[in-house]
Amino acid sequence: xxxxxxxxxxxxxxxxxxxxxxxxxxxxxxxxxxxxxxxxxxxxxxxxxxxxxxxxxxxxxxxxxxxxxxxxxxxxxxxxxxxxxxxxxxxxxxxxxxxxxxxxxxxxxxxxxxxxxxxxxxxxxxxxxxxxxxxxxxxxxxxxxxxxxxxxxxxxxxxxxxxxxxxxxxxxxxxxxxxxxxxxxxxxxxxxxxxxxxxxxxxxxxxxxxxxxxxxxxxxxxxxxxxxxxxxxxxxxxxxxxxxxxxxxxxxxxxxxxxxxxxxxxxxxxxxxxxxxxxxxxxxxxxxxxxxxxxxxxxxxxxx
Amino acid sequence: xxxxxxxxxxxxxxxxxxxxxxxxxxxxxxxxxxxxxxxxxxxxxxxxxxxxxxxxxxxxxxxxxxxxxxxxxxxxxxxxxxxxxxxxxxxxxxxxxxxxxxxxxxxxxxxxxxxxxxxxxxxxxxxxxxxxxxxxxxxxxxxxxxxxxxxxxxxxxxxxxxxxxxxxxxxxxxxxxxxxxxxxxxxxxxxxxxxxxxxxxxxxxxxxxxxxxxxxxxxxxxxxxxxxxxxxxxxxxxxxxxxxxxxxxxxxxxxxxxxxxxxxxxxxxxxxxxxxxxxxxxxxxxxxxxxxxxxxxxxxxxxxxxxxxxxxxxxxxxxxxxxxxxxxxxxxxxxxxxxxxxxxxxxxxxxxxxxxxxxxxxxxxxxxxxxxxxxxxxxxxxxxx
Numbered sequence: 001x002x003x004x005x006x007x008x009x010x011x012x013x014x015x016x017x018x019x020x021x022x023x024x025x026x027x028x029x030x031x032x033x034x035x036x037x038x039x040x041x042x043x044x045x046x047x048x049x050x051x052x053x054x055x056x057x058x059x060x061x062x063x064x065x066x067x068x069x070x071x072x073x074x075x076x077x078x079x080x081x082x083x084x085x086x087x088x089x090x091x092x093x094x095x096x097x098x099x100x101x102x103x104x105x106x107x108x109x110x111x112x113x114x115x116x117x118x119x120x121x122x123x124x125x126x127x128x129x130x131x132x133x134x135x136x137x138x139x140x141x142x143x144x145x146x147x148x149x150x151x152x153x154x155x156x157x158x159x160x161x162x163x164x165x166x167x168x169x170x171x172x173x174x175x176x177x178x179x180x181x182x183x184x185x186x187x188x189x190x191x192x193x194x195x196x197x198x199x200x201x202x203x204x205x206x207x208x209x210x211x212x213x214x215x216x217x218x219x220x221x222x223x224x225x226x227x228x229x230x231x232x233x234x235x236x237x238x239x240x241x242x243x244x245x246x247x248x249x250x251x252x253x254x255x256x257x258x259x260x261x262x263x264x265x266x267x268x269x270x271x272x273x274x275x276x277x278x279x280x281x282x283x284x285x286x287x288x289x290x291x292x293x294x295x296x297x298x299x300x301x302x303x304x
Numbered sequence: 305x306x307x308x309x310x311x312x313x314x315x316x317x318x319x320x321x322x323x324x325x326x327x328x329x330x331x332x333x334x335x336x337x338x339x340x341x342x343x344x345x346x347x348x349x350x351x352x353x354x355x356x357x358x359x360x361x362x363x364x365x366x367x368x369x370x371x372x373x374x375x376x377x378x379x380x381x382x383x384x385x386x387x388x389x390x391x392x393x394x395x396x397x398x399x400x401x402x403x404x405x406x407x408x409x410x411x412x413x414x415x416x417x418x419x420x421x422x423x424x425x426x427x428x429x430x431x432x433x434x435x436x437x438x439x440x441x442x443x444x445x446x447x448x449x450x451x452x453x454x455x456x457x458x459x460x461x462x463x464x465x466x467x468x469x470x471x472x473x474x475x476x477x478x479x480x481x482x483x484x485x486x487x488x489x490x491x492x493x494x495x496x497x498x499x500x501x502x503x504x505x506x507x508x509x510x511x512x513x514x515x516x517x518x519x520x521x522x523x524x525x526x527x528x529x530x531x532x533x534x535x536x537x538x539x540x541x542x543x544x545x546x547x548x549x550x551x552x553x554x555x556x557x558x559x560x561x562x563x564x565x566x567x568x569x570x571x572x573x574x575x576x577x578x579x580x581x582x583x584x585x586x587x588x589x590x591x592x593x594x595x596x597x598x599x600x601x602x603x604x605x606x607x608x609x610x611x612x613x614x615x616x617x618x619x620x621x622x623x624x625x626x627x628x629x630x631x632x633x634x635x636x637x638x639x640x641x642x643x644x645x646x647x648x649x650x651x652x653x654x655x656x657x658x659x660x661x662x663x664x665x666x667x668x669x670x671x672x673x674x675x676x677x678x679x680x681x682x683x684x685x686x687x688x689x
Contacts, residue, residue, distance in 0.1 A: 179383075179414075183385075183408075183410060184406075184435060187435075190435050199422050
């Protein structure tokens with residue numbers, strides 16, 4: 001007996017749309033993945049072969065960049081560890097603050113919620129600007145050359161994230177559950193911690209990932225507020241490395257010492273190697289949270 | 305268990321503010337739509353008007369009314385989820401208007417279950433005790449006891465989404481009972497269930513009330529739920545109390561036409577605008593009947609009445625009003641006969657004896673006997689006379 005093909009039958013119009021979307025998605029995927037592959041191959045190329053430009057298949061394979069990283073392992077590992085600490089602590093605090101801000105805004109019986117929501121929305125459109133912020137953080141909060149410089153400025157809580165979580169609470173958690181809990185004797189803290197947060201896993205993962213990526217990739221805070229090399233995160237280290245390479249390239253190479261240094265350093269490939277190393281945790285975590293992330297991204301799109 | 309008294313309670317929901325980037329015409333349209341709703345004031349939609357009632361301790365009262373009559377608002381006010389704009393709520397003569405919901409010792413069973421989806425059946429039932437910080441070893445036997453009573457003992461480790469509608473509602477009832485509240489409020493709890501499940505849970509609820517003797521206030525639009533469960537029925541329409549009496553009194557002596565038609569609605573016959581002569585006589589299908597002196601006084605100067613009679617109080621006999629059967633329908637042991645006499649539809653309820661369907665056929669000529677003893681007479685305002 002011939003086996004029945006388990007294939008979804010598509011209607012005429014649907015089939016066309018199906019194939020066009022498939023082509024578009026494949027193109028998008030290529031646009032995303034090509035730079036990544038290029039980054040990897042450049043990091044595995046010898047510095048001399050890169051003079052002619054970047055190639056997908058290295059003209060000359062080399063692990064020099066990674067040996068250079070290995071030689072600098074103490075600095076890189078410290079930067080790596082620091083980045084993980086900042087990302088984990090920052091993300092946790094950010095999630096707590098965002099959801100705690102969103103919870104009262106989702107409560108119909110919280111009368112000033114519209115005023116508070118407006119203030120929150122206002123901060124999304126207007127802020128004091130870079131100079132004023134810098135002065136406040138350094139002179140009032142004294143965060144210069146401390147880990148707080150990575151955690152506090154502009155990263156703890158975003159207005160957009162609060163609105164996302166509030167909308168999730170409103171659209172996905174029936175208000176009668178909160179009322180039932182109130183009647184069961186639960187106070188607001190119990191309702192928030194035992195009901196709202198566990199029921200908001202998709203949106204928590206989504207904003208958690210946004211926030212974590214924000215902390216992981218944050219190099220500006222390091223540039224503005226950190227002078228102590230021991231407090232460099234991996235992104236700040238990468239930025240400093242790139243600046244140094246730029247310095248070597250633009251400096252008058254008649255100075256013999258500088259010339260020697262520039263020849264012995266795997267400059268371009270090292271840049272890419274650091275970027276690859278910085279990417280690993282994101283690539284490792286993403287597949288595990290992809291499902292919840294998609295659920296969180298389509299909040300409000302479909303009402304269950 | 306307290307006695308709950310509501311005095312002159314009025315609830316008005318303010319009109320929804322029309323804001324946002326919409327055109328002026330659209331704004332005006334939405335505002336007008338809101339103002340055109342029945343029973344509005346300048347401030348908003350009136351959900352409950354000057355409501356007075358006392359719920360005795362340990363009683364089982366059913367608040368009955370059509371959709372939008374203010375039943376759920378009443379429950380929410382008692383629960384403390386809404387604050388009335390006027391009036392007072394007393395729990396045992398103590399004013400409770402400003403007491404928070406979580407401090408009222410009131411439990412509520414919602415129509416849409418309102419179970420905590422992230423918690424198992426056990427955790428859901430135990431939740432009210434956990435928030436009171438009662439030790440786990442004390443909670444466990446209590447949960448098991450109540451789960452056994454509600455036939456949930458084998459479902460304790462399941463999540464709410466793995467349960468049927470009936471089981472979910474049992475869990476909600478168990479969660480309400482476990483902390484032994486002074487009042488349990490039921491907001492149309494069985495509306496989402498099928499007929500058999502409703503029947504089963506109705507029986508169980510009655511038994512539970514007899515066991516626990518907690519004050520039960522049950523809101524429904526289903527007259528069968530009301531007649532089966534209630535020790536007392538409070539009938540509501542448009543936020544106004546229509547009647548407050550025992551189930552038998554509501555059925556036999558409805559206070560007005562609305563009450564008469566709402567209870568037993570499908571088989572209540574109303575004959576409108578029947579002229580009454582000066583000496584208090586009126587004719588119905590050629591037969592002359594007479595108002596009592598009291599009824600004449602109550603009618604005053606009005607010259608017309610509405611006459612109502614339940615289909616169950618009509619009989620097919622050898623003598624009576626000539627009518628032709630239009631169609632019949634079977635509802636459990638009753639045969640509902642829809643007939644026509646003098647261009648008026650008459651509904652008669654006959655008990656099934658095995659042959660009724662064969663006995664009464666479409667187009668058949670019958671005679672219907674009216675017994676004035678069962679007449680319900682109403683003036684034009686709809687009040688009983």
